[in-house]
Amino acid sequence: MTEPERPVVLILGAGGVGLSLAGALAGVARVAVACRPRHAAAVRRDGLVMEGVWGERTVREIACVAGPGEAPPAPDLVIVTAKGFDTRAVCEEYADVLRGRTVASLQNGIGNEEVIADYAGTVIGGTVTTNFSVVGDGHVRVKSQSSPMVFGLWSGPDADALPRLVDLIRSAGILVEASTDIRSAKWSKSLLNLSVNPICALLSIPVGKAADPRLQRVIREIVSETFAVMDAEGVGTRWPSAEAYLDHLFAVQVPDFATAYPSMYYDIQAGRRTEIDLLNGYIADLGERRGIPTPYNRCIADLVRFREIDERK
Numbered sequence: 253m254t255e256p257e258r259p260v261v262l263i264l265g266a267g268g269v270g271l272s273l274a275g276a277l278a279g280v281a282r283v284a285v286a287c288r289p290r291h292a293a294a295v296r297r298d299g300l301v302m303e304g305v306w307g308e309r310t311v312r313e314i315a316c317v318a319g320p321g322e323a324p325p326a327p328d329l330v331i332v333t334a335k336g337f338d339t340r341a342v343c344e345e346y347a348d349v350l351r352g353r354t355v356a357s358l359q360n361g362i363g364n365e366e367v368i369a370d371y372a373g374t375v376i377g378g379t380v381t382t383n384f385s386v387v388g389d390g391h392v393r394v395k396s397q398s399s400p401m402v403f404g405l406w407s408g409p410d411a412d413a414l415p416r417l418v419d420l421i422r423s424a425g426i427l428v429e430a431s432t433d434i435r436s437a438k439w440s441k442s443l444l445n446l447s448v449n450p451i452c453a454l455l456s457i458p459v460g461k462a463a464d465p466r467l468q469r470v471i472r473e474i475v476s477e478t479f480a481v482m483d484a485e486g487v488g489t490r491w492p493s494a495e496a497y498l499d500h501l502f503a504v505q506v507p508d509f510a511t512a513y514p515s516m517y518y519d520i521q522a523g524r525r526t527e528i529d530l531l532n533g534y535i536a537d538l539g540e541r542r543g544i545p546t547p548y549n550r551c552i553a554d555l556v557r558f559r560e561i562d563e564r565k
C-alpha cells in the first residue's frame with residue numbers, strides 16, 4: 253500500500269519557535285524553513301539539534317530556503333514565526349508564494365493576522381504558550397509548556413484549513429486546540445506577554461522572579477489597565493476580570509515558566525528590536541485613543557524602547 257503524500261509546510265522566519273516547530277513537524281510533513289544563513293548552514297551540515305520537553309534529537313529532514321525562489325511553490329500550509337516587527341517584510345518577500353494560500357501566524361502580540369491577511373487567501377491565528385530559545389546555530393531548546401497551542405480561523409474562505417492544521421500539529425505529538433474565537437485567544441495569550449516579557453527583559457530575570465511583591469504590584473497595574481482598554485474595545489478573554497487573570501498568572505503561569513526567560517529578554521540581550529509595539533506599546537496607544545489612562549503600560553514600553561536603543565549603541 254502506498255503511503256499518503258505528506259503535506260508541504262513552509263515556515264517563515266524560523267528561530268526559536270519556527271525551528272522547533274519544524275523539528276516536530278518533520279516526522280509528519282515535508283518541511284521547509286526560511287531562516288537566517290547561519291542556521292541554514294548548521295542544519296544542512298549537522299541537522300537541527302533539539303533539546304527539551306519536545307524531545308532530544310537531531311532532525312535532518314528539514315529543507316532550508318534562502319528566499320522565495322527556493323521555497324516550495326505551492327505549500328499546503330505556511331506558518332509565520334518571525335517576530336511581529338518582521339511580519340510585513342517577510343510577507344512582502346514571499347508574497348508570490350502566499351497568494352491564495354492558507355497562512356497561519358504563530359506569533360505573540362496583536363496585529364500580525366491583519367498584516368498576513370493582506371497577502372494570504374485564508375488566515376489562521378495561533379498562540380503558543382511554551383518557552384523556546386536558540387542555543388546556537390541550528391540548535392534549539394524547548395523548555396516549559398503551560399497550555400496547548402491554540403489555532404482559530406481568522407479570515408478567508410477555507411474553513412477546512414483549521415481542522416487540517418490542528419490534526420497535523422496533533423499528529424506531531426504537540427498539544428493543540430481549535431478555538432472558535434481566535435481574537436479572544438490572542439488577547440488571552442498576550443496578557444502573559446504584557447505581564448512578564450518587558451519586566452524580565454528590563455531586569456534580566458527569569459519569569460519566576462515576577463512573583464516578587466514589588467514586581468507583582470507593577471504587573472497588577474499593567475493588567476488592570478489592559479482590561480480597561482479591552483473593555484472599551486469590546487474584547488473578551490478567557491478570564492472575566494483582571495483579578496481572575498492575575499490569580500491564574502501567579503498561581504499557574506509564573507510557576508510554569510519559573511526558570512524560563514521570555515523571548516523579549518533574548519532580544520534585549522542580543523541588541524535586537526523587541527515586540528513592545530505589539531504588546532504594552534499597543535495597549536498604551538489604544539488607551540490614548542480611547543481616553544483611558546495607561547501610565548504603567550506607557551512607562552514600561554518607553555523603558556524597553558530606551559533599552560533597545562541603548563543596547564544597540
Ligand SMILES: NC(=O)C1=CN([C@@H]2O[C@H](COP(=O)(O)OP(=O)(O)OC[C@H]3O[C@@H](n4cnc5c(N)ncnc54)[C@H](OP(=O)(O)O)[C@@H]3O)[C@@H](O)[C@H]2O)C=CC1
Nearest residue numbers: 265266267268269286287288333338342359360383384515
Ligand atoms: N521564544 C518563545 O518562547 C516564544 C515566542 N513566541 C513568539 O513567536 C514569535 C517568534 O519568536 P522567536 O522564535 O522567539 O523569535 P526568533 O527571533 O528566535 O526567531 C525569528 C527568526 O526569524 C528570522 N527572520 C526574520 N525575518 C526573516 C526573513 N525574511 N527570512 C529569514 N529569516 C527571517 C530572524 O532573524 P534575525 O533575528 O536575524 O532578524 C530570527 O532568526 C514571536 O512573535 C514571539 O513573541 C511565542 C511564544 C513563545
Ligand SMILES: CC(C)(CO)C(=O)C(=O)O
Nearest residue numbers: 381382383384513514515
Ligand atoms: C510564554 C512565553 C513567556 C514563553 O517564553 C512567551 O510567550 C515568550 O517568551 O514570549
